[in-house]
Amino acid sequence: MTITITAFERSPDGGKGLARDTRVRWALEEAGLPYEVRLVSFRAMKEAAHLALNPFGQIPTYEEGDLALFETGAIVLHIAERHPGLFPADANARARAITWMFAALNTVELPILELVTVKLAEGDKPWKAARLPLVEDRVRARLNQLAARLGDGDWLDGGFSAGDLLMVSVLLRLRPSGLLNEFPSLDAYVARGEARPAYQRAFAAQLAINAAPSP
Amino acid sequence: MTITITAFERSPDGGKGLARDTRVRWALEEAGLPYEVRLVSFRAMKEAAHLALNPFGQIPTYEEGDLALFETGAIVLHIAERHPGLFPADANARARAITWMFAALNTVELPILELVTVKLAEGDKPWKAARLPLVEDRVRARLNQLAARLGDGDWLDGGFSAGDLLMVSVLLRLRPSGLLNEFPSLDAYVARGEARPAYQRAFAAQLAINAAPSP
Numbered sequence: 001m002t003i004t005i006t007a008f009e010r011s012p013d014g015g016k017g018l019a020r021d022t023r024v025r026w027a028l029e030e031a032g033l034p035y036e037v038r039l040v041s042f043r044a045m046k047e048a049a050h051l052a053l054n055p056f057g058q059i060p061t062y063e064e065g066d067l068a069l070f071e072t073g074a075i076v077l078h079i080a081e082r083h084p085g086l087f088p089a090d091a092n093a094r095a096r097a098i099t100w101m102f103a104a105l106n107t108v109e110l111p112i113l114e115l116v117t118v119k120l121a122e123g124d125k126p127w128k129a130a131r132l133p134l135v136e137d138r139v140r141a142r143l144n145q146l147a148a149r150l151g152d153g154d155w156l157d158g159g160f161s162a163g164d165l166l167m168v169s170v171l172l173r174l175r176p177s178g179l180l181n182e183f184p185s186l187d188a189y190v191a192r193g194e195a196r197p198a199y200q201r202a203f204a205a206q207l208a209i210n211a212a213p214s215p
Numbered sequence: 216m217t218i219t220i221t222a223f224e225r226s227p228d229g230g231k232g233l234a235r236d237t238r239v240r241w242a243l244e245e246a247g248l249p250y251e252v253r254l255v256s257f258r259a260m261k262e263a264a265h266l267a268l269n270p271f272g273q274i275p276t277y278e279e280g281d282l283a284l285f286e287t288g289a290i291v292l293h294i295a296e297r298h299p300g301l302f303p304a305d306a307n308a309r310a311r312a313i314t315w316m317f318a319a320l321n322t323v324e325l326p327i328l329e330l331v332t333v334k335l336a337e338g339d340k341p342w343k344a345a346r347l348p349l350v351e352d353r354v355r356a357r358l359n360q361l362a363a364r365l366g367d368g369d370w371l372d373g374g375f376s377a378g379d380l381l382m383v384s385v386l387l388r389l390r391p392s393g394l395l396n397e398f399p400s401l402d403a404y405v406a407r408g409e410a411r412p413a414y415q416r417a418f419a420a421q422l423a424i425n426a427a428p429s430p
Contacts, residue, residue: 055364056322056357067307071317078310092282095293102286105321107271113325114332122349127342134337142271149270 001065002036003028005075006050007206008059009039015210017203020072021060023169025205027076027162029198031083039209073105076162086162093158100156100163108146109170111138115177136179143183150185154192168193216280217251218243220290221265222421223274224254230425232418235287236275238384240420242291242377244413246298254424288320291377301377308373315371315378323361324385326353330392351394358398365400369407383408 005028007021021037028035044050046057053061054070062069062078069075077098080086087094114135118128146167150156155164171190174180180187193199220243222236236252243250259265261272268276269285277284277293284290292313295301302309329350333343361382365371370379386405389395395402408414 051360051363056318056360058322067310069310069314071314071321073317073321074310074314077313077317095282095284095289098292099284099286099289102288102292102320103271105317106286106288106324107273109321110325110328114329117329122346125342125345127340127346130340131337131342145266145271148266 003033004036004038004063006038006040006053006059006061007209009041009044011206011210013210015207017206018173019059019206022202022206023072023166024060024062024075024079025202026165026169026199027079027086029201030085030165030196031079032085033079033083037205037209073101073166076166077101080162086165088159088161096157097161097163100161101166104163104166104170108142108167109173111135111142112170112173115139116173136177139174139177139179140182143179143186147183147185150189152185155189160196164189164193168199218248219251219253219278221253221255221268221274221276222424224256224259226421226425228425230422232421233388234274234421237417237421238287238381239275239277239290239294240417241380241384241414242294242301244416245300245380245411246294247300248294248298252420252424288316288381291381292316295377301380303373303376311372312376312378315376316381319378319381319385323357323382324388326350326357327385327388330354331388351392354389354392354394355397358394358401362398362400365404367400370404375411379404379408383414 005021005024008019011019013019025035040050040059045059050061051057053063053068056070058070060070060072060075062075069078076086080097087097115132118132118135122128122131155161156167157163168190171180171186172194175190180190194203220236220239223234226234228234240250255265255274260274265276266272268278268283271285273285275285275287275290277290284293291301295312302312330347333347333350337343337346370376371382372378383405386395386401387409390405395405409418
């Protein structure tokens with residue numbers, strides 16, 4: 001059955017791979033699944049056809065036969081449950097990998113998205129300069145805890161899993177801020193993720209769209 | 216095998232049921248599973264024994280034999296996958312229920328937690344009054360989209376699921392703000408969740424701890 005995902009017609013990051021379709025592409029590449037991409041404009045994302053797929057008007061979405069999903073975490077979980085490459089075989093280890101998926105998207109990404117709000121959505125506000133260090137410290141607190149748990153391991157819990165896929169993807173958002181450089185073990189962890197052939201294929205696929213000349 | 220979760224020795228909300236152990240208690244009650252609770256103080260949450268269970272020093276955690284999990288979403292998913300009462304039988308409907316779990320914890324809860332930050336963590340900052348309406352509007356935008364999808368349905372996708380359990384739990388945080396009252400269909404949706412016997416048992420169990428006289 002053909003898998004079709006949606007992605008930005010033009011990603012706001014200009015092809016840095018931070019749009020969430022890259023996370024789903026990466027999961028599909030790890031699982032060795034072919035997929036098609038339907039590009040949507042910012043305008044189309046808020047129209048009825050797309051809202052039927054994702055009521056919050058975001059990308060990515062996932063269609064496979066008569067199944068339609070949204071939410072990156074749910075899509076990656078769906079892929080990981082059905083194909084080898086993203087979850088360990090042991091049931092307890094699999095439950096822990098799912099824990100890391102939620103930890104990435106809730107506990108770790110939350111202050112990172114606050115940082116995006118400070119810089120973009122509220123980048124013109126008079127409180128920007130005073131708020132930025134507060135939010136950066138919230139990010140650092142999470143990174144400290146994450147680095148303590150990772151220790152000198154390659155991945156968060158044994159072999160690479162969908163939990164690492166999402167955690168690396170979340171941490172990648174921090175690279176422009178310089179905060180990741182303060183945590184060498186996490187920086188190396190992210191680099192290990194980026195070095196995976198499946199990530200590189202996913203990154204190249206989104207770049208090919210976003211680096212192309214405007215239509 | 217005995218299930219043991221952790222909860223605040225004293226919840227910051229004084230027993231309103233907004234601490235995340237209520238979500239796990241609710242899932243356990245829907246599934247009809249007995250469980251034990253280990254209470255942890257704010258100090259103990261940041262010590263090695265608890266950090267071994269949850270590296271981010273939060274509650275709830277979940278222990279069952281040699282399995283230890285954290286992250287409310289992952290714990291609820293673990294329960295829902297293994298016991299009837301929280302997921303539909305159909306595989307596609309189950310994948311959609313998981314989508315709503317992630318939507319609740321990422322897309323909808325994110326601006327709601329920003330609202331908590333405005334009022335609590337940054338409640339003494341000079342920008343509080345100017346930021347509050349901005350963040351409230353981000354919450355309203357999500358509630359508008361959620362209300363549009365819910366329509367006149369009782370639950371988000373057919374029968375009650377773990378997706379509704381988490382969405383209702385997330386929306387409950389809004390009650391003190393008055394924002395929920397602006398969306399009558401969502402207010403009624405939350406009330407339907409609260410009316411479930413399993414929720415009432417979960418709420419009563421956490422209240423019994425938090426309403427007790429200080430030790």
